[in-house]
Amino acid sequence: MMDRRAVLGLGGAVAVGTLLAPGIRLLAAPQPSSSSVPNKTEALATQRWAMLIDVNKCSADCSSCIAACREENHVPMFGDADRDIHWIRKVELRDRERRKPTLSLPALCNHCEHPPCVHVCPTGASFIRKDGLVLIDEHRCIGCRYCIIACPYKSRSLVYFSTQMPIGGNPKIPIRAKGVVEKCTFCVHRIDEGLQPACVEACSRSGGGAMLFGDLNDPKTEISQRVKMLRTEVMREDLGLKPHVHYQGL
Amino acid sequence: MMRLREVALYRIILMAVVGVLCLMDNMPVWAMGAAVPQLQPAQDKPCVRDPAWMRRNHPEFLRQKRDLTVREGVRVRNESLARCATCHQDRAQFCDRCHQYAGVDPNCFTCHNYVHTP
Known part of the structure; x- marks a missing residue:
């Protein structure tokens, strides 16, 4: 992955260099801190x-992923349970017959292959990026909330x-x-810099190391191998949305 | 014939009145006869594009880059809005003064921070 990035960056640098008109000096490519x-x-x-979440490693009393998400993206809290914004939540799975233990796991946007939120968006604000991320172009969002109704995971x-x-x-x-x-x-913004999402980093640092993030199309990554080898599940597979947040040990 | 001319005259008067009212709402400073503001000079480095070109084209430049970045994931780090703040450090002295003079009110900064992030 890094190789590809490096090659791409090189290509970009060459393209910029050739595009310059004579006499215009381009700011020397700055060296960011990283x-x-x-x-x-x-x-x-x-x-x-x-993302792959190992449910067995996620303990009920840990919420470091949520705290990290709130800090990284300064997700606002309004103090009104109906209107608070949640990018990632902890949910409890209880077996009705009480044959299985209660599980605690993080739930976040599944970045579906066939996202219904994108399908219903009237302005094209919700979209799938080329690398499979489902994102919102907030410059175009008119706040109609069709997507909130369409999302079966209550992610929005x-x-x-x-x-x-x-x-x-x-x-x-x-x-x-x-x-x-x-x-x-x-x-x-972190992925584009080659970093892991804040929740994954926090989980491996101060949580149980339950979250794994990576490129599913690259056969060399740990996540693609584990999704291939292990029995993993996604939420509401019956809807056929092909979510990209996989769970292991449900 | 006379009536038609009268109607046209009234129409012009109405448009003029509406135009003046619109201007009074957000009067550009140039309309009050102020001089072109001398903007705070950039800190030593040359701009990513020719300054004269930037003066005219930065809205399209930033808007096009905005769409490319958000939707296509193209990030050119030395051409981001955050990079502007490395050289033009004070937004009030740079962006805002000229926008005020021109009577435009772009809404970039209702959400975006004008702080340089490395």
Whole structure:
């Protein structure tokens, strides 16, 4: 994956160099603090980002993924249970006959292959990116909430109130306009820098290491091997949406 | 014939009144006869494009890049809005003064932060 990125960055640099008109000096490609990130990156159609959650490693009293998500994306809390925004939640699975133990697992946007939210969006604000991420172009969102109704996983929330940039909030994430819909982005800004989503990083650091993230199309990644080898399940497979958040040990 | 001319005259007057009312709502500073603002000079480095070109085309430049970044995932790090803030450090002295002068009200900063992020 890194090789591809490097090659792409090189190609981008060459393209920019040749595009320059004579006499115009291009700002020397700045070296960001993490110098491994090339100046230009692009989503690749060959990639398919996915997540695998090992339910057995997820304990009921741990919520480090939620805290990390809130910190990274400064997801606003309004103090109103009906209107609070949740990108990732912990849900409990209880067996009705009580034959299986109660399970606790994180639920987030499944980034479906056939997302109903995108299908119903009247303005084209919800879309599938080339690498399989289901994202919202908030510049185009009119807040009609069709997508919230269409999503069977309750992954989407409307921003009901105006928000302020929290002190010490991540400057890479804009604050939300009032009246747009938002949801988990798999931390797209981190993925584009070659990093893992904030919840996955937090889970491996201070949680049980239950979450695994990677490119499902690359046979060398751990996630593609594990999804291939192990018995994994997705939520509501019967709907045929092909979610990209897989669960192991349900 | 006379009536037609009268109607046309009234129409022009009405349009003028509406136009003046619209202007009063968000009067560009140039309409009040102010001089072109001298913007805060950039910090030492040259711009990613020719400054004269940027002056005219930055809305389209940023809008096109916005769509490319959001929808196609193309991220050119030294051409992002956040990079503007490395050289033009004060938004009030750079973006806002000229926007005020031109009487335009772009809504980039209702959500986006004008802070340089490495």
